[in-house]
Amino acid sequence: MPAVTVDQLRKSYQDTVALKKESFRVEPGELFGVIGPDGAGKTTLFRILTTLLVPDQGQARVEGFDVVKDYRQIRHITGYMPGEFSLYMDLTVAENLRFFATIFDTTIEENYHLIRDIYQQIEPFKHRLARNLSGGMKQKLALSCALIHKPRVLILDEPTTGVDAVSRKEFWEMLIQLKKQDITILVSTPYMDEAGLCDRVALIQQGSIMKIDSPARILEDFPRKLWAARSNQPYKLLQDLREYIDLASVYPFGDSIHITHKRDEMDKQQLEDFLQQRGHPDIEVAPARPTIEDCFMDLMNQGT
Amino acid sequence: MKTILFILQKEFIQVLRNRTMLLLIILLPFIQLLILVNAATFDMKDIDVYVVDKDLSTTSRELVSKFEASPFYNLVNKSFNMEDGHDKLLRDQAELIVHIPSHFEHDLRNEHHAPVQLLIHAINGTAAGLIHAYSATIISGFNQQIAVEWSQGKLAKANQPLEVVYSYWYNPEMNYKIYMVPGILVILVTIISLFLTAMNIVREKEMGTIEQINVTPIRKYQFIVGKLLPFLVIALFELAFGLFLGRMIFDVPVVGNLGVLFGFTLVYLLVILGFGLFLSVISESQQQVMFVTFFFMLVFILMSGIFTPTESMPDWAKKVNVINPIAYLMKVIRMILLKGSGFMDILKEFYSLLIYAVLSLGLAVWRYRKTV
Incomplete structure (x- = not known):
């Protein structure tokens, strides 16, 4: 039995469609990433799975329980960490953890082994009020609270948004550790670079899932050859490239500009000549390895 | 049952940790009684x-x-x-x-x-x-x-064929303060219970903590009981404390049975807590709830007969007062404290408020259940 089944799920708010009849499955023990920009429908999907929202159409099951009919059972077996910190600011670290343990009818001691690695890092501050914790510590506390009842499915909504690079890396290491405890993890993120850490990812955009696969396979499926162009006038370069014929896509990527050509083989020399004429004496065009972000951009272009 | 206890425990920690709130709970009766009772007097001097x-x-x-x-x-x-x-x-x-x-x-x-x-x-x-x-x-x-x-x-x-001899009953010295103190106590109990309840749940919404609560197995009734009970206790404590101060400072008579008074107040508080819960369920922010609560409080207080007897109000105002919970307690607390009315004398008010409590709490809970 899959850990999560989503079948033709649809949800709209007034005129905006947040989810357009989407379906997918998550296998037990998987670390499944839902990747997409803000407003793509990630939070809506997670709120349906955590029984906070009722879908307009379609079905969703968590561990075999229907999110509408069996919402009560689902609340016992899922752990949810919302995008915004939502523990009690005026309770201490220990009080928050104990409160969430007790309302799930368990104790900190009983499931301490699950959260040990995470909680140990904030345990020295356990008598500090949650509001006085740093961003990274708040996040560790939130994760501890979401885990304390030993959920079978853990749902994390943008846990790394607004967190510094070091804490983000630490956080993903924690998730990979948790996977070993047989917990299915669904995590959403707007950061494409985090996709590579998941077993499988769903790329989502404007309420539709464009692709679901393992990160490696998604990269393999990138359809064209990717080039990176670099000059010391990046903005002018972008404008000039857009005028060049037969390019399939042109978009800035870090300090360079990624381009793909409509045909498989692009005449690199011809492009460089064109750009030198346009006033880019130091132009440099080289083949590049696609990333998830490139795949995302490509899928987005296909869609429109 | 255990869950309710845990919620109660959490609520009390939070209330007691909030220094400003704690100070307010202690100081409010002093300030209201001392200032309002002395200031709001109809006796003319000088x-x-x-x-x-x-x-x-x-x-x-x-x-x-x-x-x-x-x-x-x-x-x-x-x-x-x-x-x-x-x-x-x-x-x-x-x-x-x-x-x-x-x-x-x-x-x-x-x-x-x-x-x-x-x-x-x-x-x-x-x-x-x-x-x-x-x-x-x-x-x-x-x-x-x-x-x-x-x-x-x-x-x-x-x-002068007729000689009129006056005797003022229930307040023989026509002491305005004795009339005011019970009125102020009603205001006190109302403010504490209505504002605290209304603000508390909205606060959970504003901070997003209600989201985290909603994904736990906590049932809605458990959450509501856990939320309302602390404020019920605090409000009853305020009444006792205010009554004690009124007795010490203004020598307010306590002719009737305190048990009847507290029993009646308990029912009254259920109405008010229902109001508070309802307002907080339909509001999105503390600012909103503050504004709406204040509006209702002001209207209800001024119409309740704290200064002027409700009997001398126009007919429509008397009809409005049927849905004004404050008017009920305002009348009954004076009846019990000053006149010594027993339970049988306030039976009508008691049943009216009891029905009101069922309606107000029922409406609030029903509206709350509709939200996720």
Whole structure:
């Protein structure tokens, strides 16, 4: 039995469609990433799975329980960490953890082994009020609270948004550790670079899932050859490239500009000549390895 | 049941940790009772009176001396100048002008009739009415006195066939404070329970913690009970504390049964908590809930009969008061404390509020269940 089944799920708010009849499955023990920009429908999907929202159409099951009919059972077996910190600011670290343990009818001691690695890092501050914790510590506390009842499915909504690079890396290491405890993890993120850490990812955009696969396979499926162009006038370069014929896509990527050509083989020399004429004496065009972000951009272009 | 206990435990930690709130709970009864009861009094003292005595006869001076002798009046000035008197009235330096025209004594003796003019500052109608009543009493007393003196006692008997003897029940000394203290206690209990409840749940919404609660197995009724019970306890504590202060400071009588009072207040609080819960469920932010709560509080308090008896309100206002929970407690707390009414005397109010409590809580819970 899959850990999560989503079948033709649809949800709209007034005129905006947040989810357009989407379906997918998550296998037990998987670390499944839902990747997409803000407003793509990630939070809506997670709120349906955590029984906070009722879908307009379609079905969703968590561990075999229907999110509408069996919402009560689902609340016992899922752990949810919302995008915004939502523990009690005026309770201490220990009080928050104990409160969430007790309302799930368990104790900190009983499931301490699950959260040990995470909680140990904030345990020295356990008598500090949650509001006085740093961003990274708040996040560790939130994760501890979401885990304390030993959920079978853990749902994390943008846990790394607004967190510094070091804490983000630490956080993903924690998730990979948790996977070993047989917990299915669904995590959403707007950061494409985090996709590579998941077993499988769903790329989502404007309420539709464009692709679901393992990160490696998604990269393999990138359809064209990717080039990176670099000059010391990046903005002018972008404008000039857009005028060049037969390019399939042109978009800035870090300090360079990624381009793909409509045909498989692009005449690199011809492009460089064109750009030198346009006033880019130091132009440099080289083949590049696609990333998830490139795949995302490509899928987005296909869609429109 | 265990879950409710855990929620209660959490709520109490939070309330007790909030220093400002704690201070408010302790200080509010003191401040409200001491300031409001002493300030909001209808007794008039030191009425500034300006006398324009154009007659300056024995009789007119005797009348003026009656005003001077009264503890309620404070003579600002005496003159023949009506203009100056008007001026003082205009500048708020006098509240009353007593104008005695010339030939006052002469007219009185020869024609058995002479006018005295009273000019009263009437921006505050209630105060003006009181000033008029006091002054009229003084003048009619004086009238009686000279009538008796001048007719050597014959007239007096004929003029007063009936003698009225007053006895003020339930508040024999007509002490306004004794009337006010129970009223202030009602306000106190209402503020504490309504505001705390309404703000508390909205706060969970605003901070997003309700989201985290909603994904746990906590049932809605458990959450509501856990939320409302602490404020019920705090409000009852406030009543006890305020009553104690009222007894110590103002010597407010407690004629009736305190058990009946607390039982009735408990039902009243259920109504108020239902209101608070409902307001917080339909509001999105603390600001919103604050505004709406304040609006209802103000209307209900002013209509409740804290200052003016509800019986003298127009018919439509009396009908509105049927849905004004504060009016019920306002009436009953005075009945119990001052008059010593028993449970049987407040039966009607008790059942009305009980039905109201079921409606208000029911509506709030129903509305709350509809939200996720």
